[in-house]
Amino acid sequence: xxxxxxxxxxxxxxxxxxxxxxxxxxxxxxxxxxxxxxxxxxxxxxxxxxxxxxxxxxxxxxxxxxxxxxxxxxxxxxxxxxxxxxxxxxxxxxxxxxxxxxxxxxxxxxxxxxxxxxxxxxxxxxxxxxxxxxxxxxxxxxxxxxxxxxxxxxxxxxxxxxxxxxxxxxxxxxxxxxxxxxxxxxxxxxxxxxxxxxxxxxxxxxxxxxxxxxxxxxxxxxxxxxxxxxxxxxxxxxxxxxxxxxxxxx
DNA sequence: AACCAGGACGTGA
DNA sequence: TCACGTCATGGT
Numbered sequence: 001x002x003x004x005x006x007x008x009x010x011x012x013x014x015x016x017x018x019x020x021x022x023x024x025x026x027x028x029x030x031x032x033x034x035x036x037x038x039x040x041x042x043x044x045x046x047x048x049x050x051x052x053x054x055x056x057x058x059x060x061x062x063x064x065x066x067x068x069x070x071x072x073x074x075x076x077x078x079x080x081x082x083x084x085x086x087x088x089x090x091x092x093x094x095x096x097x098x099x100x101x102x103x104x105x106x107x108x109x110x111x112x113x114x115x116x117x118x119x120x121x122x123x124x125x126x127x128x129x130x131x132x133x134x135x136x137x138x139x140x141x142x143x144x145x146x147x148x149x150x151x152x153x154x155x156x157x158x159x160x161x162x163x164x165x166x167x168x169x170x171x172x173x174x175x176x177x178x179x180x181x182x183x184x185x186x187x188x189x190x191x192x193x194x195x196x197x198x199x200x201x202x203x204x205x206x207x208x209x210x211x212x213x214x215x216x217x218x219x220x221x222x223x224x225x226x227x228x229x230x231x232x233x234x235x236x237x238x239x240x241x242x243x244x245x246x247x248x249x250x
Numbered sequence: 251a252a253c254c255a256g257g258a259c260g261t262g263a
Numbered sequence: 264t265c266a267c268g269t270c271a272t273g274g275t
Contacts, residue, residue: 083257089273090256124271128258160258180256196265225256234254235275254274261268 026223033222034060036170079166092122105137132158182228
């Protein structure tokens with residue numbers, strides 16, 4: 001008996017196995033990624049990090065972050081700032097904000113808008129991002145340590161599905177899988193979804209075939225980014241050499 | 251010197 | 264719904 005389902009990936013047998021195998025393969029290749037990066041981690045946490053993979057800001061194998069309210073807000077800010085922007089530019093902006101002592105919502109909200117825009121400049125789109133960052137700060141305080149709903153985040157102008165999921169997954173450790181441009185390129189190249197699949201369809205591919213575990217979601221997403229940086233750059237991309245092609249059917 | 255980077259939004263078809 | 268232009272800085 002044949003089930004008719006719109007999404008092509010559901011027509012393929014064993015998709016759950018494929019999704020989990022990709023994770024195992026990437027983890028074997030690259031190891032834990034230590035997302036979300038934070039601009040300065042406590043010195044005491046150094047020993048608990050696997051030193052050899054450690055890059056500034058990342059904390060591979062350590063899933064206890066964020067530990068403070070300010071770290072939580074730093075992740076939220078980073079998720080917004082990195083929209084269509086490389087992380088190096090986001091780091092500059094985060095350091096600018098830190099210099100203004102503005103990496104906390106209480107300071108950002110009353111901060112002079114022009115000063116905020118100036119700090120955000122390295123990350124681009126500074127006019128929109130400055131407004132949005134203030135609105136995020138306001139929402140964050142209104143929450144009073146409650147976890148926001150996805151709808152609350154999406155209701156803010158400038159917060160789309162990926163940023164909302166990033167905030168929920170990395171700042172609040174909720175099981176919302178993040179789909180970014182890299183992840184899209186990989187799963188379409190592997191023919192796991194149709195090329196014109198929308199955000200929610202790709203999201204469902206992962207959420208529907210993995211344990212609803214935020215640690216797995218975090219690691220998986222970060223691994224996809226690392227992998228894509230090696231095989232799926234827009235220029236000089238070598239998608240035909242992607243090692244995952246060997247373990248995926250077809 | 252174009253092209254791209256861990257997107258989102260407004261518009262018109 | 265969906266394709267397309269726009270937002271903007273700084274790397275390669």
